[in-house]
Amino acid sequence: MIKPRTVALMILLPLATLYASLFIGRFAVHPGEVARILLGQFLPIPHDWPRSVETIVLQIRLPRAILAMFVGAGLAVSGAAYQGMFRNPLVSTDILGVTAASGFGAAVALLLSQNLIALQIIAFAFGLAGVGLTYLLARVYRSTPVLMLVLSGVVVAAFFSALLSGAKYVADPESKLPAITYWLLGSLNAASVTSLKMALPPIIAGSIGLLCMRWMINVLSMGDEEARALGVRTEWLKGGIIVCTTLITAAAVSVCGIVGWVGLVIPHVGRMLVGPDHRALLPASLSIGATYLLFIDYIARTASASEIPLGILTAMIGAPFFAMLLRKTRGSWE
Amino acid sequence: MSAPLIEVRGAAFSFGEHAVFGGVDLDVYSGEVLTILGPNGCGKSTLLRCIGGALALARGTVHLENVDLSTLDARARARKIALLFQDHSPSFPYPVLDVVSMGRTPYLSAFGAPSAQDIAIAEEALEQVGMSHLKKRPYTDLSGGERQLVLLARTLAQQPAVILLDEPTAHLDFKNQVRSLRQIGALAERGVTMIMTTHDPNQAFLFPGRAALMRPGGSLTVGPPPKVITDESLSAAYGIGVSVLSVGRPDSGGELKFCTPWYNWPHKN
Amino acid sequence: MSYLRRHGILACSLCIALAQGSAGAAPDTRQVTDAAGRHVAIPENVTRVADPWHANNAMVLMLGGAAKLVATSVQAKSQPWLRRLYPPIGAIPAAFNASGDLNMETLIGARPDVILMAYDGSLPKWFGAVDSAYQIPVVLMPNTSLDGLKTTALLTGEVLGSDELAVAREFVRYFDDNIQRVMQVTGKLSPNARPKVLHTSSPGILTADGRQTVIDDWINIAGGVNAATVAGNARPVTMEQVAAWNPDVIIVGSAPNPQNRQAILDDPRWRGINAVKNGKVFVNPSGAYLWDRHSAEAALQVLWAAKLLHPAEFAGLDVVKETKLFYARFFHYELSDAEVASILNSTPP
Numbered sequence: 024m025i026k027p028r029t030v031a032l033m034i035l036l037p038l039a040t041l042y043a044s045l046f047i048g049r050f051a052v053h054p055g056e057v058a059r060i061l062l063g064q065f066l067p068i069p070h071d072w073p074r075s076v077e078t079i080v081l082q083i084r085l086p087r088a089i090l091a092m093f094v095g096a097g098l099a100v101s102g103a104a105y106q107g108m109f110r111n112p113l114v115s116t117d118i119l120g121v122t123a124a125s126g127f128g129a130a131v132a133l134l135l136s137q138n139l140i141a142l143q144i145i146a147f148a149f150g151l152a153g154v155g156l157t158y159l160l161a162r163v164y165r166s167t168p169v170l171m172l173v174l175s176g177v178v179v180a181a182f183f184s185a186l187l188s189g190a191k192y193v194a195d196p197e198s199k200l201p202a203i204t205y206w207l208l209g210s211l212n213a214a215s216v217t218s219l220k221m222a223l224p225p226i227i228a229g230s231i232g233l234l235c236m237r238w239m240i241n242v243l244s245m246g247d248e249e250a251r252a253l254g255v256r257t258e259w260l261k262g263g264i265i266v267c268t269t270l271i272t273a274a275a276v277s278v279c280g281i282v283g284w285v286g287l288v289i290p291h292v293g294r295m296l297v298g299p300d301h302r303a304l305l306p307a308s309l310s311i312g313a314t315y316l317l318f319i320d321y322i323a324r325t326a327s328a329s330e331i332p333l334g335i336l337t338a339m340i341g342a343p344f345f346a347m348l349l350r351k352t353r354g355s356w357e
Numbered sequence: 358m359s360a361p362l363i364e365v366r367g368a369a370f371s372f373g374e375h376a377v378f379g380g381v382d383l384d385v386y387s388g389e390v391l392t393i394l395g396p397n398g399c400g401k402s403t404l405l406r407c408i409g410g411a412l413a414l415a416r417g418t419v420h421l422e423n424v425d426l427s428t429l430d431a432r433a434r435a436r437k438i439a440l441l442f443q444d445h446s447p448s449f450p451y452p453v454l455d456v457v458s459m460g461r462t463p464y465l466s467a468f469g470a471p472s473a474q475d476i477a478i479a480e481e482a483l484e485q486v487g488m489s490h491l492k493k494r495p496y497t498d499l500s501g502g503e504r505q506l507v508l509l510a511r512t513l514a515q516q517p518a519v520i521l522l523d524e525p526t527a528h529l530d531f532k533n534q535v536r537s538l539r540q541i542g543a544l545a546e547r548g549v550t551m552i553m554t555t556h557d558p559n560q561a562f563l564f565p566g567r568a569a570l571m572r573p574g575g576s577l578t579v580g581p582p583p584k585v586i587t588d589e590s591l592s593a594a595y596g597i598g599v600s601v602l603s604v605g606r607p608d609s610g611g612e613l614k615f616c617t618p619w620y621n622w623p624h625k626n
Numbered sequence: 627m628s629y630l631r632r633h634g635i636l637a638c639s640l641c642i643a644l645a646q647g648s649a650g651a652a653p654d655t656r657q658v659t660d661a662a663g664r665h666v667a668i669p670e671n672v673t674r675v676a677d678p679w680h681a682n683n684a685m686v687l688m689l690g691g692a693a694k695l696v697a698t699s700v701q702a703k704s705q706p707w708l709r710r711l712y713p714p715i716g717a718i719p720a721a722f723n724a725s726g727d728l729n730m731e732t733l734i735g736a737r738p739d740v741i742l743m744a745y746d747g748s749l750p751k752w753f754g755a756v757d758s759a760y761q762i763p764v765v766l767m768p769n770t771s772l773d774g775l776k777t778t779a780l781l782t783g784e785v786l787g788s789d790e791l792a793v794a795r796e797f798v799r800y801f802d803d804n805i806q807r808v809m810q811v812t813g814k815l816s817p818n819a820r821p822k823v824l825h826t827s828s829p830g831i832l833t834a835d836g837r838q839t840v841i842d843d844w845i846n847i848a849g850g851v852n853a854a855t856v857a858g859n860a861r862p863v864t865m866e867q868v869a870a871w872n873p874d875v876i877i878v879g880s881a882p883n884p885q886n887r888q889a890i891l892d893d894p895r896w897r898g899i900n901a902v903k904n905g906k907v908f909v910n911p912s913g914a915y916l917w918d919r920h921s922a923e924a925a926l927q928v929l930w931a932a933k934l935l936h937p938a939e940f941a942g943l944d945v946v947k948e949t950k951l952f953y954a955r956f957f958h959y960e961l962s963d964a965e966v967a968s969i970l971n972s973t974p975p
Contacts, residue, residue: 050866077898078897079866086895087865110448110449138885201833205862215894235468236468237470238462238471239468241451242462245456245459252411252435253459254462254463298450300455302470328856328861330867
């Protein structure tokens, strides 16, 4: 299947990027010092570094980098699973409305001046509710045809977008409105050990679920009718994929706002490297997505004193890249 | 004759208000190739899909080896019956071997993937249809005829009791039609039970097994092809003049029957 | 008299009467020069004022012109202390909303003589319509520095009338006195003695207020230096950047201030910062408007901030007493101790 060399690269690259992100930043820290700080958490070596540096590495950079990895990996693998399920290269994780609903939830939480933890819970809940609504809308005679899912997703997303506009309209322009606007553009600044504890479990659970279904996604991608003829319980499988991807995406949006173009572009990069077989593609997407978002985060927090929102960077890099892909493949899957 | 492999009793199906067929009784015996003919819209594809479990009958039962198919879940059914559809739009360029390995899915657990043994079975199926040389090629690179054979290999990998083929030669050119039919014939010779719908009455004469001529509403005339396919029956069924002719085979000396319609041009000189 | 002549005279008289009438309807006007350098013609006697600038409503109240307010903004109406000081504001229609949009019908219905508005270099969205189509005079006032605040006070007073202008002059004198009082001490401080001050909003959406703002001004006057090296209000920054700046004092200035301050104290990522280690995280007071932004109470802000940053040098400065005096003198309101505490702690009355 995949060459061992590629496997090694897929494991090492995100870890190396993670390590690098601990010493790259506006506050200079030496790579060696980072290594000692990390080791010093487990081994009894003398703590000869300043406390402030330790706080920066362990409390500020490490949670942020871990969050970037998991969000990037989760969004990428979700995008790959959806592209297989919907048999469409233009599908991203937003298609069933989880992003719009989650964004609205976050806006509501900000309007009510909720603290960060409450905001994440509310945004997550709204994300799940949005997809639930889409699924119910798409039910036709005990099945959920793919076309109905897409159309319902469009409707639900539009609905929550309208509500979001309403929330922005009533928000106080001195404090609430900039907070909402900025949050929606996407940022990893909320990363802390607490947010990790809340966001990681759903992302990990969803990713493991999708990995378990890798082969079945291959079969599903041949078409609902064919998959059923091959003994696949397509309704359960689709439901399972939707549950896993929604867990991942809602958790990601609730903790770092709207980060687009990852679920859309990374699976295509994965296909270029390991082929369309989802047994290889899903793990590859995890790895490439993690590395990609870590890299984007470097730029977000180092390019200027003011943080550049993630969503802007992923769009600025993702859109031209996708345009190039389109030209190269001329619209076919290869 | 021994007990039928498949027994269809009182089958009826409607699309909404419109009744497609009703009161269909059919037996299929092990080792035969049952060819179902009939004009467009008589319901032969629908009947095939009902037997295969892709559609649910409004009334009636289908028994396979004395087991009522409606009691089986999708996986158990897929181990007994394999379907070859005519409409097929591939999206991803999976390697041919992967496509054939999908035939092993009914034997996998919910989170499983094909084992080395499953892949061996898939390779053997590919060998049987003579497509082994293409096993690493992307499926989307193949021509229509080659894809047909790969899908046929996939049904073989399912190791079913019966293969249902829905107009297998419908979209193929002349050469690929022959190629396909030859493969089906080779499988028939090995004793694989098949039910095949076709728009070409000639195909019923090619394989060991009976023919079933279906008329709109569901009435079936089943029997040996020479008995079922006659001038009168075809003309009545298709509504055009048809002659069934016999010629001597140039290669083996045996008899070859074929049908030809009367082409009545409006202005006859 | 012939038919024609009689009607001719009637017509002429009618015309003259109309001309007189319209001339009499046009009030005498005076000219003010606003912050954008425009010469605006406003009525001699201004009795109806629209004030979409939330901060300025408190200024209008302080100058004694609140009775002339006929239209205001949604934010101003929801300022809890402003409602306490001037309950009738609840009944004044809000013609301007959160995002600066204008409800033209409400505004026209209020028939204002003049509109007072903030000016930071760009004209408000509704300016074109109001100015050319409806011809309501708009007076633009500066809002990016403390000096500008004094100009605003004087301009507002000038527009409202001579009584209000007198109060405005008194206010500016008071303001200058306060600044003088503080600068006497802080003007002599060496750069090392000036603590680094970070003024921020809610930590979930981490922002810092940087150079070239009102906040920068009062930090400097109060004897501190702005830890944020960015320029402008509410710039988003990363936690890492804040750690690099390592401020000595943190002032939380965005509602709800007390909860946001607590969130900073609870958040483990802030623990390494000097200010948190030394327990110097404070809530910015807010009364008729937020003291730290363009409020009339900026006059108190400089006192409060100076005392905060240099308690030893300002031991004799009693902020509670000063607040009571200010409110009594300018808002004509006697504050109880509990009410002062509430203002200083930025909680509603």
